[in-house]
Structure formats: C-alpha cells, structure tokens
Amino acid sequence: MSRVVLIYGSQYGSTERYAHWIAEELSQAGVQTEVVAASDISPSLLAEADMVVAGLSDYGGLLTESSELKKLVNQLLAQPLTLFTVSFSGLDGAPQEKLDGILRKNVGEALVDHANGIFHFRGALDHTRLSLKHKTVMIGIRSAIAAIPKKSVANQQMLDSFSQKTVDYSSPEACAPLIQLVRENLG
C-alpha cells in the first residue's frame, strides 16, 4: 500500500484542514496517509513515505513554517513532492506565477523545481481569533486595500471580512486536481 505524508504549516487551522481533506480522499482511494505539522516532521517519517504533500499558509508573503521544510530539503528531494499554499485571496487575488514566486522565496528554488505540482487554495479569516500582532498587521492591510482605486473581488472580500468578522473561502472541492495528481504519481 502506498504511503503519503501530508505536511502542513498552519496558524489558525485552514491549511491543516486542507491537509486532512486531501488525506481523507486519498484514504478512501486506498492510500495510507499521515498528516503532520511541519514542526513535527522528522527524517524517519519522510523515509517511510512514497510521496509527500506539503501545504503552507501565506502571511504577507511569508509562508508558515517554511524553514522546517528547508531543514529537510535533501530528504524531500528524494521522493515525489506536491506543494500547495493557502491564503485569503489565492488565485482570485494574484496570478499563479506570483504565488509560485512566494513559494520559491520561502522554501527555495530546489524544492519548487522538484515539485510535480503546485497549487494555491483560498483559506479563511476569523478576525475574532487573531493575535494582537496579526490584528495590528490587518489594520495596515485594510488601509492599503481601501486606498486601491480599482479593487478586485478578493480585495473587496478582504475589506468586507472586517465587518463580517469570520469568512471562509476554503473548499474541499478545490483539492480535486491535487488529489488526482498525487494518485497519478503513485501509479
């Protein structure tokens, strides 16, 4: 039975949820899965994997726990790897090349070039749960977006999230192409 390790770097749970959605679908297809926080990955865990899927959330271009992936770059290069990011806007806010570029900056060229696929999903935002630091950053983001003359739909959704308090644009259906790619790679 093939074994896939799903690694997530997540601060409020969106990316972790994606990792579990992907794992559930793969399990139903007869694949053995293990979902693990990026801070808990170990060389021995990776050595047992036939394939790795890693997802990190985006905070102003900084991807959560990307340093943990970089620590194990040589092992990650030794097996098939699929990468994904989770952000508020995803591909509704920026082109694939820009989001791929954020991944490159955070995890390094080698892992991105090695990846058999890169996906960008939309996440959630719960203003009531944000840390003080994140609330402060959000005030800056709000002013910056408010000043944009022609706002995108994602820009407007970000502004609206402040009054709605909790918004969630994540979707298990969005994972389908990633799951298909993983299954193709497992053969």
Ligand SMILES: Cc1cc2nc3c(=O)[nH]c(=O)nc-3n(C[C@H](O)[C@H](O)[C@H](O)COP(=O)(O)O)c2cc1C
């Ligand atoms: C301080 C802060 C900065 C953020 N910066 C961005 C950003 O630059 N672009 C974006 O699309 N989403 C941004 N987000 C939204 C997060 O990427 C989104 O909430 C994501 O679902 C978080 O995933 P996680 O819960 O797995 O950490 C930001 C959120 C916070 C709190």
